[in-house]
């Protein structure tokens with residue numbers, strides 16, 4: 271895979287127009303703050319412009335032996351203008367911060383709101399690294415730009431415009447002389463911008479990749495240790511850090527060359543202005559004071575233009591980050607399911623289903639099976655046979671590449687992920703307990719549920735006794751850095767959420783695989799509580815789960831090799847029977863429970 275392909279984002283990046291449209295929409299909603307900010311910066315600049323004029327006047331006054339009192343008055347005006355410039359600048363900064371923080375809060379809320387609704391297939395392909403970088407690093411970059419860079423840039427842009435107008439107002443020839451620097455600035459900008467923009471974009475993507483690898487390594491640290499694969503992973507992280515660092519260095523080298531061109535532009539402009547000024551004074555066309563004012567005005571431009579150019583990389587980086595945030599916000603929402611379609615009975619039909627992850631190998635190959643309303647289907651097969659993938663496709667998390675999955679008679683392509691969720695609830699092995707009171711965690715599945723409903727759900731999965739024994743019962747704060755729950759209890763909480771979600775079809779993917787033998791038995795009873803009265807699909811690693819099912823589908827290499835009632839399959843003496851014998855032979859395995 272080429273470097274460019276490896277840094278290709280899955281989540282979109284908005285183009286410049288879309289980014290501005292979203293930001294401008296927000297700014298238009300707060301016209302008061304936006305205009306106050308601009309007015310404050312403009313007034314600060316007008317006050318700042320008075321200084322070169324007064325200093326030029328003072329030069330002429332000194333040459334002409336002006337009255338002492340006039341000079342004192344001019345110095346007082348100079349002081350007042352200085353204080354005014356500072357005061358207005360402060361107001362500008364404060365309002366700019368308010369404006370920026372408001373916009374940023376809006377962006378962050380919209381990104382998070384959109385991110386949590388992204389289809390599983392998109393999240394699966396994008397990985398959490400890119401998303402985390404967007405809501406973390408990109409928001410930080412934009413915040414930094416809003417607080418530090420943006421006020422400077424707005425101030426500098428206004429200063430540049432007003433100073434240029436002021437110079438031409440003084441004498442058009444002096445103004446033109448100052449413009450001698452413009453072609454060099456223009457050349458420098460034309461050289462820099464097309465190189466810098468893609469480079470900054472690539473740098474952000476490389477940082478995202480590095481974060482992705484780091485998150486993956488931390489998440490999978492136990493697996494890495496188990497396979498003694500720490501060193502390759504550390505090398506992979508180092509390689510990605512190196513790539514990000516290399517890109518950062520390239521942007522810095524680019525900036526250094528660019529800064530050199532700016533210094534040359536200033537030299538040319540000032541030399542031209544002083545030469546023309548000298549000739550004009552010689553001709554008595556302008557006074558020495560006027561040339562002094564022009565030179566000071568031109569010198570005054572160095573700062574703002576330098577700021578505009580030097581902060582360009584921050585502005586670029588903020589622009590790229592902003593485009594990445596808006597890219598997520600603007601992702602098309604999946605069409606809402608048509609409520610009229612979801613009226614059938616809760617059956618599942620899988621018809622000639624083929625599925626592969628992106629351009630990878632075929633994972634599910636021509637899979638067909640049916641689960642009638644109220645039936646329990648067990649999916650069995652060796653690790654990697656495709657059980658989880660099949661369960662996820664049935665749940666609408668991934669869409670078939672070929673063939674179809676029909677839930678209650680409607681294709682999941684029509685239903686979409688959100689529509690399928692109205693019918694199917696799924697619990698997977700890596701259940702998550704959210705930080706907060708247990709009550710809130712459970713209510714994620716049923717926001718309107720009262721304590722009685724929660725207790726009934728907990729009771730049906732055999733969790734009520736230990737929840738009642740918690741220090742604060744349902745109010746106990748659970749999750750990371752709070753009251754710890756064992757893996758088995760976390761799964762019971764997930765199962766209780768499934769009961770509360772009350773969907774007609776449930777999918778349990780290894781919901782009982784985590785625990786040891788005693789816990790496993792309890793969890794199997796809990797799972798029985800969940801599937802009772804519902805159409806259910808159980809990914810069964812423990813063959814006792816398969817025995818309790820109405821029908822079993824045996825998967826091998828992504829194909830259904832056997833399908834039927836478990837007793838029949840055992841009698842047939844083929845694939846399922848072989849698994850059954852192997853399972854008996856491994857009775858030393860502590861994770862295996864004895865069939866009841």
Ligand SMILES: Nc1ncnc2c1ncn2[C@@H]1O[C@H](COP(=O)(O)OP(=O)(O)OP(=O)(O)O)[C@@H](O)[C@H]1O
Pocket residue numbers: 394627630633651652653654655656657658659660
């Ligand atoms: N997100 C993914 N991207 C690419 N390949 C994947 C992804 N998830 C699973 N696979 C691959 O698909 C194949 C089937 O995996 P799946 O998890 O569906 O099997 P399984 O039968 O559930 O295995 P296990 O019992 O170990 O969970 C495996 O080869 C796996 O590496």
